[in-house]
Amino acid sequence: xxxxxxxxxxxxxxxxxxxxxxxxxxxxxxxxxxxxxxxxxxxxxxxxxxxxxxxxxxxxxxxxxxxxxxxxxxxxxxxxxxxxxxxxxxxxxxxxxxxxxxxxxxxxxxxxxxxxxxxxxxxxxxxxxxxxxxxxxxxxxxxxxxxxxxxxxxxxxxxxxxxxxx
Amino acid sequence: xxxxxxxxxxxxxxxxxxxxxxxxxxxxxxxxxxxxxxxxxxxxxxxxxxxxxxxxxxxxxxxxxxxxxxxxxxxxxxxxxxxxxxxxxxxxxxxxxxxxxxxxxxxxxxxxxxxxxxxxxxxxxxxxxxxxxxxxxxxxxxxxxxxxxxxxxxxxxxxxxxxxxxxxxxxxxxxxxxxxxxxxxxxxxxxxxxxxxxxxxxxxxxxxxxxxxxxxxxxxxxxxxxxxxxxxxxxxxxxxxxxxxxxxxxxxxxxxxxxxxxxxxxxxxxxxxxxxxxxxxxxxxxxxxxxxxxxxxxxxxxxxxxxxxxxxxxxxxxxxxxxxxxxxxxxxxxxxxxxxxxxxxxxxxxxxxxxxxxxxxxxxxxxxxxxxxxxxxxx
Numbered sequence: 001x002x003x004x005x006x007x008x009x010x011x012x013x014x015x016x017x018x019x020x021x022x023x024x025x026x027x028x029x030x031x032x033x034x035x036x037x038x039x040x041x042x043x044x045x046x047x048x049x050x051x052x053x054x055x056x057x058x059x060x061x062x063x064x065x066x067x068x069x070x071x072x073x074x075x076x077x078x079x080x081x082x083x084x085x086x087x088x089x090x091x092x093x094x095x096x097x098x099x100x101x102x103x104x105x106x107x108x109x110x111x112x113x114x115x116x117x118x119x120x121x122x123x124x125x126x127x128x129x130x131x132x133x134x135x136x137x138x139x140x141x142x143x144x145x146x147x148x149x150x151x152x153x154x155x156x157x158x159x160x161x162x163x164x165x166x
Numbered sequence: 167x168x169x170x171x172x173x174x175x176x177x178x179x180x181x182x183x184x185x186x187x188x189x190x191x192x193x194x195x196x197x198x199x200x201x202x203x204x205x206x207x208x209x210x211x212x213x214x215x216x217x218x219x220x221x222x223x224x225x226x227x228x229x230x231x232x233x234x235x236x237x238x239x240x241x242x243x244x245x246x247x248x249x250x251x252x253x254x255x256x257x258x259x260x261x262x263x264x265x266x267x268x269x270x271x272x273x274x275x276x277x278x279x280x281x282x283x284x285x286x287x288x289x290x291x292x293x294x295x296x297x298x299x300x301x302x303x304x305x306x307x308x309x310x311x312x313x314x315x316x317x318x319x320x321x322x323x324x325x326x327x328x329x330x331x332x333x334x335x336x337x338x339x340x341x342x343x344x345x346x347x348x349x350x351x352x353x354x355x356x357x358x359x360x361x362x363x364x365x366x367x368x369x370x371x372x373x374x375x376x377x378x379x380x381x382x383x384x385x386x387x388x389x390x391x392x393x394x395x396x397x398x399x400x401x402x403x404x405x406x407x408x409x410x411x412x413x414x415x416x417x418x419x420x421x422x423x424x425x426x427x428x429x430x431x432x433x434x435x436x437x438x439x440x441x442x443x444x445x446x447x448x449x450x451x452x453x454x455x456x457x458x459x460x461x462x463x464x465x466x467x468x469x470x471x472x473x474x475x476x477x478x479x480x481x482x483x484x485x486x487x488x489x490x491x492x493x494x495x496x497x498x499x500x501x502x503x504x505x506x507x508x509x510x511x512x513x514x515x516x517x518x519x520x521x522x523x524x525x526x527x528x529x530x531x532x533x534x535x536x537x538x539x540x541x542x543x544x545x
Contacts, residue, residue: 099196100196103194103196103197106197106201106205107197107198107201110201118204122201122204122205122208123208125194125205126205126206126208126209129205129206129209129213130209130213134213134216134217137213137217138217138218141194141195141196142195143191143194143195143217143218143221144191144218145218146218146219147218147219155215155216160256160514161256161490161503161505161512161514162210162211162212162233162234162256162257163233163234163235163256163487163488163489163490163529164488164489164490164507165210165211165231165233165234165488
């Protein structure tokens with residue numbers, strides 16, 4: 001495996017170049033695969049990701065790569081018991097962006113195959129929905145209410161004791 | 167009306183294509199549908215149901231995690247030898263009939279017989295590993311109606327048969343633990359002490375193949391008199407030999423050690439009606455005389471009352487999952503659902519389709535539906 005001081009360059013759809021360490025690049029299965037196939041000397045074009053989103057993804061990969069490296073050192077002493085929780089808090093703050101950017105992060109995480117980022121960002125969308133009324137949900141996501149008045153009236157009396165899901 | 171015939175079923179991927187071709191609105195504007203589904207699958211379907219039609223269709227599609235529904239084995243007063251299978255979807259509050267079992271061999275059940283006074287002859291079914299299994303009933307010639315279990319899988323919407331039972335039963339002690347079905351005791355064509363003492367196991371995960379495995383039997387035939395709902399709980403199959411409030415004996419089968427043991431005194435003394443175990447971990451019982459639902463505390467070997475309600479009087483059978491206890495009411499005339507997570511516990515009534523009575527309830531994943539009905543019409 002290449003040493004962690006080695007870096008690669010990725011190029012966004014806007015043509016901007018971003019440098020990332022090998023360890024950070026390993027967070028993305030797609031980039032890892034491309035490097036295996038084509039070597040590290042060339043710039044990696046990621047034309048599905050614009051610069052604004054790319055900057056966020058770079059930030060995420062760096063943070064998670066650093067976290068992993070710290071875990072490997074000292075047998076995890078550097079991270080400590082609260083380390084995972086702290087990382088989760090960092091992820092939550094990191095994802096507090098407006099919807100457009102959040103969606104782009106989801107799409108980038110999906111395209112770049114960064115599973116942890118895909119999971120966290122999808123959960124962030126789900127968290128926006130939890131605890132809201134149907135009207136509030138529609139507003140947040142710009143969804144048309146296509147129920148008839150009769151259907152809306154029935155909504156109130158339906159679904160009072162549904163089973164809990166795991 | 168639900169379109170559920172095979173010729174109209176469209177696979178989800180093709181359906182997405184068709185939807186796109188007709189410019190259907192995206193599930194979440196700004197995201198492709200397959201990604202939006204990742205987000206929406208993290209939300210309880212009852213929330214999704216209330217937002218818009220496309221989110222409502224989504225929770226019924228086969229690509230979406232299936233939510234739990236109530237399944238009922240029903241009998242019909244008008245056609246007294248027929249047995250019916252329905253599912254109640256608590257999200258839309260709608261009854262749907264299951265596709266009928268294959269007509270070959272035809273399923274004709276005897277429900278009433280002069281020698282059994284006013285009680286119905288038993289029909290025994292069970293939920294195991296996401297399947298509904300019908301295992302014992304009586305046919306018109308007073309022979310066992312089923313020589314092999316009938317299995318309904320909600321996600322595939324199809325019926326299959328299980329392995330041939332060495333001694334088909336008119337009734338038995340029927341329970342499930344850790345993905346296996348256990349059939350003990352009971353009566354086949356006529357009383358046999360060997361059958362009355364027997365225990366057979368069928369592992370649906372198929373480690374031993376499609377067979378019934380003989381296990382350590384009971385020491386006598388004391389458990390053969392009645393149909394018994396045996397309860398799988400913490401690696402044991404628990405049962406009592408008399409229904410209701412009368413004096414009874416209790417016994418537990420240890421599935422790992424293949425041995426029978428006595429039931430703890432406290433557990434036995436509180437077993438005065440139907441019993442079920444949530445996740446095979448927490449045992450609930452209805453005291454049919456006191457009309458009370460209780461929870462078993464294993465550490466203290468004692469029962470703790472959860473709620474009391476007249477609607478629980480004479481309860482006949484229980485199912486427990488997803489934080490709810492479903493109860494077949496006295497005489498099978500209705501179903502109650504108790505939320506045991508909320509404090510205090512709450513109870514709701516579920517009306518049966520007109521003209522039917524409930525023989526049993528179970529809790530299983532909902533069937534996928536290509537086009538869910540827009541209105542809730544009850545039969």
